[in-house]
Amino acid sequence: MAITVLERLKLxxxxxxxxxDEEYSIYLKENNxxxxxxYNKEEMQRKLLFTIIDILETLVNDIDLMRKIEDPTTQLSISECYKLxxxxxQKIKDRIATLPDPDDEDGNSNIFMLFSKNRW
Structure with missing residues (x-):
């Protein structure tokens, strides 16, 4: 079953x-x-994950937006939501670090991660 990049992002x-959707589309376009x-996983997964990070970082940086989306059934505070x-x-960044970059011609895109103190 084929799905669009936007549908995969929402999933x-x-x-x-x-x-x-228009705003999600902007984030997707910013990540080419x-x-x-x-959606083609082999070619697009890294870029999609970078898009997800961009979206989640926007949420983290906007407390008013976090208040709008918080679920009253979970009883989580804003600080707990922030930590989650x-x-x-970070888990998505770790996942990206394990994926090959299809745009990398020499296959060395992830080598720097092996020798870096900071993960990101």
Missing amino acids: ELHHKDYFK LDPIDT LETRI
Whole structure:
């Protein structure tokens, strides 16, 4: 089953409506993805994950937005939500570090991660 890049982004975000489709499309385009293209994991996964990080970092940096999206059933404070988002962002960064970069011609895109003190 083929899905668009925008649909795959929303799937990765668990269909949470943090933003409108037009805004999601802007984030995708900033990461060189076309929202209406058919999603190809091998070629697009890294860029999609970078897009997700951009979106989550926007949430982390906007407390008013976090208040709008917080779920009253979870009873989490803003600071707890912040910590959970930061943890998720780091996990995505760690995941990206393990993926080959299809745009890297010599295959050395992730070598710097092996010798870096800071992960990001």
